[in-house]
Amino acid sequence: MGVDVKLPPGVQVLERGWLSSNNILFVGQDSTALIDSGYCTHSAQTLQLVESGLQRRTLDLLLNTHLHSDHCGGNAALQARYPQLQTLIPPGESTQVAVWNEAALSYQATGQNCPRFGFDATLQPGTEVQLGDQSWQVHAAPGHDTHSVVLFEPISRLLVSADALWQRGFGVVFPELDGDDAFDCVGQTLDLIEALQPALVIPGHGAPFTDVTEALARARQRLDGFVADPARHLQHAAKVLLKFKLLEWQSVSLSALQAWAEATPYVSRLVASQYPTHTLAQAVDALVHDLVRAGAATLQGQQLHNA
Template sequence: MAASSLPSGMHVFERGWLSANNILFADGDQTVLVDSGYCTHCAQTLSLVEAVLGNRPLDTLVNTHLHSDHCGGNAALQARYPALQTLIPPGHAPQVAQWDAAALSYLPTGQRCPRFGFDQTLQPGAKIRFGAAEWQVHAAAGHDPHSVIFFEPETRMLISADALWENGFGVVFPELEGSDAFAEVAKTLDLIERLNPETVIPGHGRVFIYTPEILAKARQRLDSFIANPVKHARHAVKVLLVFKLLEVQRQLIDEFTQWTVTTPYFEQIRVRFFREVPMAVWVGQLYAELVAAGVATKEGEYILPGFAR
């Protein structure tokens, strides 16, 4: 969908895979940004926002959920705009207030997220004004148990975060930890079907026109994971590896392997799903699969991304 088809004053910044998309509302009395990207891209996030707002302040920052690729730029935006009001989903509000980086998933996954504060929480069932319109706040558990999505009924536009992409949805992390989160994904897909959006702004990838076929594809993907949880687990660890590889860009294989071995989430997943494979052997298998798929490449003693996203 072309950016020119978006409502006046609404700007969608499609980011690379390391950073979630940002949605900026610059019309009306209050300017609003949905999601802030990853911390290593914060300079670009600030530049994108400033290019639209000029000397106007950013009034409100809203996070769909608190994975590092969606809120990693919060601290930089709060520093740039001292009067900024930040709204987050309620589920992890105590952990943000205390800054429990383990409970917020940043330490276990080996990802970075500078500490930020918040002013209010987003309550599912409420409405929030983005630009000239009121958007509904809906709970969207699954990929993250506390995620929310936003729906504007007049234009039937959906900000879906990682609950629905054009070709699926985000990794279902709670399922890897023993929670029955696949069922929550199904409920969220049912919700989206009831909302029946026309346009979807996903957390990653281009804006797209919603069709029943897109939802059917997401459900097929979910069914394949339900039938084979090990397939989902292997997909998840590869996503985490590629995410880190995109962050560091180039690293000695031994150093990258050491990072993997000492990052708690990998051992947790290995013990749950791949217990029979020693850690070093398992990591080697994952690297080989990434290289074979073309998403990573080796140059001598170094590993680096095999593609740009």
């Protein structure tokens, strides 16, 4: 897991990196559950990890903190593997999932993939859900995603924070990419987390951590920087979307990357706004060189590689 933390009995964290979100597995006396399922290209690994953690038991319940592709891309594979599996999703986009409207969901806009899945009920904020042997509170956590939730177990004071809080920040504030004001929502969610007083946080990406006060301070400092300079957040978002796709591809030609950027609404809009005097090819080239300078990618001729 990357850090020496003590999790409650029956709770396992399957730390996946940045293409697939962490998976949190609960094995209780009478039932089992999983929070988030990773990205679709990792589905085979997701099945193996979950099966190993279950130790010959079946998976009863699947929850998604939100419906970004790196958190629910393995849903379809898990539903096929465990036919009796019950799936719960946040309520905000349940209608779009029911009809599978990829334009209304985030998959077309981000240029990402997510196989179609179904759901059985919604995770209503203000209610509780049984995960393993404990009852967990469901809290609305808008900001990174308007409809996201976090889950909190008050006895152990364990928080599943999804992308609302990482040890060093939080996820891209996607509503801002659509022109909606959402930085205030990020701040309100950070205030909620502080009020819950978690002793241990399992983030959507990265290792579990206990330095919650420091993490909140870092997140607020980052948020203040974005509020002061919204263009900084937009440029950050463009690089994150390119890096995510590179994590999926591992290697891609610059021409193919430019074609993907042109066909991907979020990316094409972001590069146009951030590089108004550039052609799309020039703007993508500038972002690529930013990734290379940051050590997040390497460039060999006209081929970009993940680093």
